[in-house]
Amino acid sequence: MNYNVDEKGYYGEFGGAFIPEMLYPNVENLRRQYLKIMAEPSFKKEFDQLLKDYVGRPSPLYFAKRLSEKYNTKVYLKREDLNHTGAHKVNNTIGQILMAKRLGKTRIIAETGAGQHGVATATVCALMGMECIVYMGEIDIARQAPNVARMKMLGAEVRPALSGSKTLKDATNEAIRDWINNPVDTHYIIGSAIGPHPYPDMVTRFQSIISEEIKWQLKEKEGRENPDYVVACIGGGSNAAGTFYHFLHEKEVGIIAVEAAGLGVDSGESAATSVLGKMGIIHGCKTLLMQTPDGQITEPYSISAGLDYPGVGPMHAHLYKTGRAEFIAITDDEAMQAGMELSKLEGIIPAIESSHAFAILETRKFRPEDVVVFNLSGRGDKDLDTYIKYFKL
């Protein structure tokens, strides 16, 4: 079984590029060029250098001793929260800004939910002196105020998405419309492993540095490259794609994807796409998505803005369909408790998105000798308001 993208842009039956003709020249140009550009020695050199000196990679692989004791298994945390800008998102934006430069683009657009991808995009635009416009749902602007301020400091313009549910899905629609309106000078830096081919594959490749490092780091610590499990939360699926990438074809590695159940999978307020979704088309990609029987995309819900997306990247839809990955849905409450626990036990305040991943330790049993690597996709600074309200701190 192949879990990577095929030459037509599909993961099994998922993927493709279902885009209006207006987007075709840009997407087609990117499709033709992305692998070639990524393979250029000068590209690789610049990418690696920036990841090292600017982002601070490699990010540590940390053995979480107290968490391991509590759950009687070996828990490792991949510290993407220690990256510059505080999440994994910057791995992708560094890659894509270098790509945009080589494609001759001068104006950058992006969508953002939690604001992490927006900040990571604004950051690389500042670094490269490029114009940056970030679309963000009006509701997310309100619940992620510190990140809005950060983007502004970094010189980006934050445009509110006022349509639909006013969250991530609508910000993505607005970014796509901007690209239709500005086809010549603009590159769209998509923030997750979603969108039309080649985006899911390109984003996955930029994020795959996560699993590349886990391999040699684990070899140093445990004497073996492969853990028993890798675990990551899934919004659109970029941190998970990067965490899983080099283990996809390693049969002995269990893959666990954690989705946001919101108030509960059956509550009507959820973002657990694998359970609630059905094959369809969202943002130019055939994948599992939450929709009405009539094919209207429904509004997801999660306490974490970064997981509040009604679809899932096509690679993950394929991993789900083939049974290669185990999918677990975690509620708001479970995630918040897990966030508090990680803070208390390990001195690390995680992003609420990432907290969803650790929360599985309460219910998913591992053996004492199992090595379980969790991707700690981001830090919790941006979520302090939510933590304060939830725990009445």
Added chain:
Amino acid sequence: MTAILGTTYSILSTIIMNRIHQKLREDKKLLSIYFTAGYPSLNDTVKIIQDLENNGVDMIEIGLPFSDPLADGPTIQASSTQALKNGMTTSLLFQQLKDIRKSVSIPLILMGYFNPVLQYGVEEFCKKCQEIGIDGLILPDLPLDVYQEDYEAIFKKYGLVNVFLITPQTSDARIREIDEASDGFIYMVSSASVTGSQDGFGNSQETYFGRIAEMNLKNPQVVGFGISNSETFQQATKQAKGAIIGSAFIKFLTQNGVPKIVDFVKGIRK
């Protein structure tokens, strides 16, 4: 009837000429109007279609509302949201249109995004279109290659013309490919924009319209996006066969209501 069509569609489709083909043969510039089904009110659909035909409109695009219309500007987004709120669904639209051919004879095209069609079932959808007397489909996010590989045979089986878009950024080679794959008309998007984004055509549109005219495509072209009044209609149809008005008509409906449709059409055709 369907069974016969199923096996011998290629012969039959050359015998029974689609209403779109007939209309394109007429010696005049075609005025085509887009509206969102279920807007302003849920049950306005049939009345709007009849009024448009009675006032001399040549062809109608009936918009199937979608929650996430990527290629549409604020006007069509808002009408789609309202139509969905009003309760419009694919089945309901088919229900509303079931007797439309008793009163309307101009070409009718359904325009929408691919996901609702996919969920209805592509073959089921096409079959229903044929039963009703729909002549063609415009599905902007159904790409050419996927159409050819997976759906062309189904569309043809039910006598549906599929309309592709081109834009000022579409390369000549791609335009030729689209021309080859088309069997009706080509939807020429006037400028790099979502619907309803601009007023008036400038030099760049003139150049683009000229470039396409010089290509001598086998399919006639109908211009859409940014046509809002008689002036832009005339500019757009100087070389092209016709033009489609969408956002401007919806704005008009919002402000003036369905009974005033006569004034809108007169304003364009003056």
